[in-house]
Amino acid sequence: MGEFDIIREIFAPLAADAPEAFDLTDDAALLQRQDYVVTKDLMVAGVHFLPKDPLDLVARKLIRANLSDLAAKGAKPVGYFLGCVWPANAKREQIELFAQGLKEDQETFRISLFGGDTTAHNLKTAPLTLSATFFGTPPKQGVTRRNGGLLGDDLYVSGTIGDSGLGLAALKKEFKFTTVDKASLVSRYQLPEPRLTLGTAIAGLATAAIDVSDGLLADAGHLAEMSGLRAAIDAVAVPRSAAAGAWIAAQDNRWRALAALATSGDDYEILFAAPPAMRRSVTVAAKASRTDVTRIGTLTRGAGVGLLNESGAEIAAPASGYDHFKK
Amino acid sequence: MGEFDIIREIFAPLAADAPEAFDLTDDAALLQRQDYVVTKDLMVAGVHFLPKDPLDLVARKLIRANLSDLAAKGAKPVGYFLGCVWPANAKREQIELFAQGLKEDQETFRISLFGGDTTAHNLKTAPLTLSATFFGTPPKQGVTRRNGGLLGDDLYVSGTIGDSGLGLAALKKEFKFTTVDKASLVSRYQLPEPRLTLGTAIAGLATAAIDVSDGLLADAGHLAEMSGLRAAIDAVAVPRSAAAGAWIAAQDNRWRALAALATSGDDYEILFAAPPAMRRSVTVAAKASRTDVTRIGTLTRGAGVGLLNESGAEIAAPASGYDHFKK
Numbered sequence: 270m271g272e273f274d275i276i277r278e279i280f281a282p283l284a285a286d287a288p289e290a291f292d293l294t295d296d297a298a299l300l301q302r303q304d305y306v307v308t309k310d311l312m313v314a315g316v317h318f319l320p321k322d323p324l325d326l327v328a329r330k331l332i333r334a335n336l337s338d339l340a341a342k343g344a345k346p347v348g349y350f351l352g353c354v355w356p357a358n359a360k361r362e363q364i365e366l367f368a369q370g371l372k373e374d375q376e377t378f379r380i381s382l383f384g385g386d387t388t389a390h391n392l393k394t395a396p397l398t399l400s401a402t403f404f405g406t407p408p409k410q411g412v413t414r415r416n417g418g419l420l421g422d423d424l425y426v427s428g429t430i431g432d433s434g435l436g437l438a439a440l441k442k443e444f445k446f447t448t449v450d451k452a453s454l455v456s457r458y459q460l461p462e463p464r465l466t467l468g469t470a471i472a473g474l475a476t477a478a479i480d481v482s483d484g485l486l487a488d489a490g491h492l493a494e495m496s497g498l499r500a501a502i503d504a505v506a507v508p509r510s511a512a513a514g515a516w517i518a519a520q521d522n523r524w525r526a527l528a529a530l531a532t533s534g535d536d537y538e539i540l541f542a543a544p545p546a547m548r549r550s551v552t553v554a555a556k557a558s559r560t561d562v563t564r565i566g567t568l569t570r571g572a573g574v575g576l577l578n579e580s581g582a583e584i585a586a587p588a589s590g591y592d593h594f595k596k
Numbered sequence: 597m598g599e600f601d602i603i604r605e606i607f608a609p610l611a612a613d614a615p616e617a618f619d620l621t622d623d624a625a626l627l628q629r630q631d632y633v634v635t636k637d638l639m640v641a642g643v644h645f646l647p648k649d650p651l652d653l654v655a656r657k658l659i660r661a662n663l664s665d666l667a668a669k670g671a672k673p674v675g676y677f678l679g680c681v682w683p684a685n686a687k688r689e690q691i692e693l694f695a696q697g698l699k700e701d702q703e704t705f706r707i708s709l710f711g712g713d714t715t716a717h718n719l720k721t722a723p724l725t726l727s728a729t730f731f732g733t734p735p736k737q738g739v740t741r742r743n744g745g746l747l748g749d750d751l752y753v754s755g756t757i758g759d760s761g762l763g764l765a766a767l768k769k770e771f772k773f774t775t776v777d778k779a780s781l782v783s784r785y786q787l788p789e790p791r792l793t794l795g796t797a798i799a800g801l802a803t804a805a806i807d808v809s810d811g812l813l814a815d816a817g818h819l820a821e822m823s824g825l826r827a828a829i830d831a832v833a834v835p836r837s838a839a840a841g842a843w844i845a846a847q848d849n850r851w852r853a854l855a856a857l858a859t860s861g862d863d864y865e866i867l868f869a870a871p872p873a874m875r876r877s878v879t880v881a882a883k884a885s886r887t888d889v890t891r892i893g894t895l896t897r898g899a900g901v902g903l904l905n906e907s908g909a910e911i912a913a914p915a916s917g918y919d920h921f922k923k
């Protein structure tokens with residue numbers, strides 16, 4: 270198996286629909302004249318996914334994590350560049366399984382491979398390392414930035430928070446879940462659902478938005494900081510799945526448990542701000558995009574982020590979000 | 597040192613001139629409406645550079661390897677997205693030295709950082725892994741593809757071939773060079789010179805072009821294959837530096853030595869094809885771009901690539917070019 274066979278036989282079919290890609294036979298791709306929203310996310314085995322995760326799901330998580338960034342900006346995905354560094358002993362079947370996952374999600378999200386680079390570590394122990402640069406077209410209302418939040422804006426989040434972190438805990442056997450709960454939580458960790466339809470529906474309506482990938486509090490902190498405000502989040506209001514509810518019920522300290530969910534990563538939901546006058550429009554946008562959206566707090570004067578209990582007092586939260594350089 | 601401090605303090609200044617980058621404070625960047633030539637190259641410690649190479653030079657090599665791809669297409673570089681996976685024990689000073697190299701070459705080539713992702717391995721032994729996606733604007737004549745070569749076209753290459761491979765051999769102490777030769781060869785390995793001016797000058801003149809990074813024969817093979825022809829290369833005509841000449845003189849088998857230089861990687865020269873009627877124009881383009889260009893062969897009927905001796909017989913060459921999956 271050679272590098273060029275891999276490109277020609279396994280990856281080139283993924284680029285067949287994209288004239289931009291020159292069938293992966295050239296030094297570069299050529300993108301046509303239009304505005305692009307561009308995002309880049311890395312994934313490393315042992316850091317962003319488990320070394321034992323099935324490689325088709327890893328491929329789909331790579332796509333979906335990047336699409337989640339585009340979703341938060343209201344962009345419509347069109348294609349991507351892929352970089353793969355395989356361990357020295359990677360087998361052709363592994364690469365094919367990975368490409369199978371790419372193909373599946375390319376079809377789901379109607380995107381094409383535009384180009385990339387494939388190489389291998391010279392160490393068997395070096396982790397599979399993936400890099401993707403994704404391109405989307407901006408919504409006609411313009412991209413939803415992180416920094417547009419206004420004093421008094423409501424804060425909303427899509428879906429449920431903390432499931433992916435619990436899915437990881439389930440895979441690591443840190444907590445015993447029921448079979449059904451475990452399956453749904455692991456699925457949230459391995460195969461997130463980018464909120465593309467919602468992202469489009471709230472473009473021009475949300476004053477600011479961010480994809481929740483580092484943890485709800487960390488990402489609320491980013492949005493608040495960029496908007497020059499403070500994010501006050503009602504811990505009880507944060508939406509949770511039934512599986513997460515069962516986990517909370519088994520914890521000694523309910524507030525600690527709520528804080529843990531709000532600081533675990535990989536949710537891939539959208540957190541956004543919108544003025545109170547837009548509540549009805551937000552409800553309409555959520556319904557139109559068939560996505561659950563919950564109002565969880567407010568942008569207030571000040572800085573940072575607070576997770577508040579029912580009486581409005583701040584809950585002590587653990588380290589705010591995942592930071593790859595602090596462990 | 598946290599991930600967000602690193603981005604804000606070390607990388608954001610590299611994006612300060614680019615409105616596209618939103619100061620690296622958002623989920624995505626926004627590229628304005630124009631055509632882009634896009635290329636992506638990965639670099640891994642121990643594979644594409646030596647773990648001991650100074651990190652400012654590693655940064656500059658990453659930039660230059662990508663610019664070389666753009667150069668071959670005749671594109672003018674404008675900016676890039678960067679992905680870094682640092683070993684678990686990376687120090688702030690190392691990241692700063694790396695960023696210093698980026699800054700230096702951003703100024704040299706007038707490019708900006710548009711966005712990216714920074715993360716860390718959870719293993720100290722895992723190698724620094726870099727990914728860059730580069731954007732250029734195409735020449736008004738259109739990009740020079742790999743597949744446009746015509747029967748009877750001359751083949752040309754810029755600069756000299758094999759120096760980078762000898763520089764790597766020098767760093768690995770596989771051969772004892774003079775101090776002066778060693779310095780110039782190592783510099784070719786660590787700090788290649790992308791042939792951007794030449795790439796622009798031959799746009800519309802060259803029928804096909806490719807950047808020579810896998811080795812002259814391998815890349816000539818790619819160009820020939822895409823053009824549906826065979827590349828016949830005159831081994832003696834391939835341009836060599838004085839340092840490479842000294843190395844050849846010390847080898848037992850001259851033809852074997854010539855073949856070794858033509859199959860070592862990392863030259864970052866441009867190989868291109870042009871009809872014989874254009875010889876004068878090629879000379880003018882080379883002179884205008886102040887780049888040495890040498891005619892080294894012909895596109896003939898057939899397939900593959902042949903390295904020929906003075907009597908036109910084929911020299912047995914070692915495995916044709918570097919392949920990360922064949923070692």
